[in-house]
Amino acid sequence: MEILSDLYLGFQVALTPANLLFCCIGVVIGTLVGVLPGIGPVGAMALLLPATFGVAIHSSLIMLAGIYYGAMYGGSTTSILVNIPGEAASVVTCIDGYQMARHGRAGAALGISAIGSFIGGTLSIIGLMLIARPLANAALGFGPPEYFALMCAGLIILTYLTQGSMVRALMMALVGILLGTIGLDMVVGLPRFTFGVNELTDGIGIIPLVMGLFGVAEVFMNIETVIKREVFQTEIKHIWPSLADYAQSKWAILRGSVLGFFLGILPGGGAVLASFLSYGIEKKLSKEPERFGKGAIEGVAGPETANNAAAGGAMIPLLSLGIPPNIVMAMLFSAFLIHGVQPGPLLMQNSPDIFWGLVVSMYVGNAMLLLLNLPLIGIWVQLLKIPYRILMPLILLFCLIGAYSVTNSTFDVSLMILFGGVGYLMRKFGYEAAPLVLAFVMGPLLEQNLRQSLLMSQGSFAIFATRPISAVTLVVACLLLLSNLIPFMKKKREKVEEILKEE
């Protein structure tokens, strides 16, 4: 019964006219950034975060969350119609989605991806409601050693799951931690690595960092290479899939929901991994695997469901433990902190309206997306025709204005441009930005918990081994680290990476 009263509270919050409006704005912007290559959900969230400073925290979080799952919906449109994914989680949708479009079945592909996304998103929210409370209750007993261990494990799992070299991903996580140490030391209260620059006393802002590494760097990459986009010229008809399509897709959608939800909970797992694994599983389980790559509807339904289900799953560590499992959640985490609310086990007790309002808004947002996406596909297709020569300078200008509007100072803009240059070089040299940003966000908490743990234990690192949760978590993290050194495990990991690249 408790859950029903919680849901009632959530609907009271989510259905206020202001929150409905912000939810609608969020999902529309999310779909837009998902459709348009050049700026992903992270960049869009960073861009719009300053605009939410003046509104209530409920509205701010509802809009930012809407951008995330809206982008998951929108990303499929470009994958299916242009063969260019709007964002990373839709890469795998290109394989069969584009083939379906070529065979005149673009409508069915777009339809099943929207319906699968809706089902995946809804099921994951139900999972979130069921798991979040017990996990938050358990987390109330956690102390600094447990939090330190969980954050370490989170970062290590994230680096383990990133494509490419794990060593490099770990290096980027360390760079993120180092960037997070800039500013006033939380214990001594003295400036650290500020080089006498007053603006650095509060540390580097998340907005210039993320906009630079994701928004500006992406534009630089697009300027560097000529990308020709050709929207597949086909009449989009029969958007509602046929009964045969549903019959073929139903298990893919269910499997995608479960897989996406659980992978979303994993640090670093998230939507990208969920979509790739879902595709692999569907191909493996299919009686006619040869259809995959030639327009199999399960190859669209499974991954699209999984990436939306992952969006709901990823909320669990953030809302229950206060630990963002991926970079998008790190942006949401920053939004919580900016509004003076600490996400974590006490959130449900202290601010149930925020927790349940956000959860229920995802139901509402998913329904809005279903209503918006199918009838408005024609408009999204038109947007795809905006030429790069117009789009890229506009994205740059929005990034500049977004960075400037945070503090009305050109310092943040300079930082953003600098990080844009760094992000471009990182991409060129094969370093990923996601571990850097996640470690940057978690860095201050990681340091605080490490120092508190050492103070508690009077300088003994044994405190991490004597407390069961931290011990088990750190052992798992160490095993993952070691697995990269053991030749057998390393070969397996490299093989998986090769398969993912081929797909």
Add this chain to the structure above:
Amino acid sequence: MNADRASSLFWLFVGVVISVASFRLDVGSFRTPGMGFMPFGAAALLGLLAVISFFQAAVKEKAANKPPLFRGTRWPKVLFVFAGLLIYVQALPLAGYNISTFLLMTFLFWIVERQQVWKVAIFALLTTVITYYVFSKWLNCQFPVSPLGF
């Protein structure tokens, strides 16, 4: 030297410099960690991983011959855009939002893909005016004003 090894050396340098700087900040002890404790540990680990990455790159270099990173790309354009953005930031407080943004957008529209000058000027003007009204008048963003008053 290939790109992977060069980047590893760069991070090794960063790790060493920050380790030294953190040490000077006061590392403290395990019992009472100082404010240089965390940065020192992170920088030392970064240096160590950079060494591992360097040797991994050396081994891989023998196995595969990668083409140079910037070959066949339009990297000079990126450099120009980067420089243009830096100049814009410096010009913004002096020339105000409208003038500096118009000049920046003219430059960006022109450099990303060459177009007719009148088209570029119209796009830049429209972008500047629309963003000024949306962000300054509607969303109350306080843009710098030029000495001419706009």
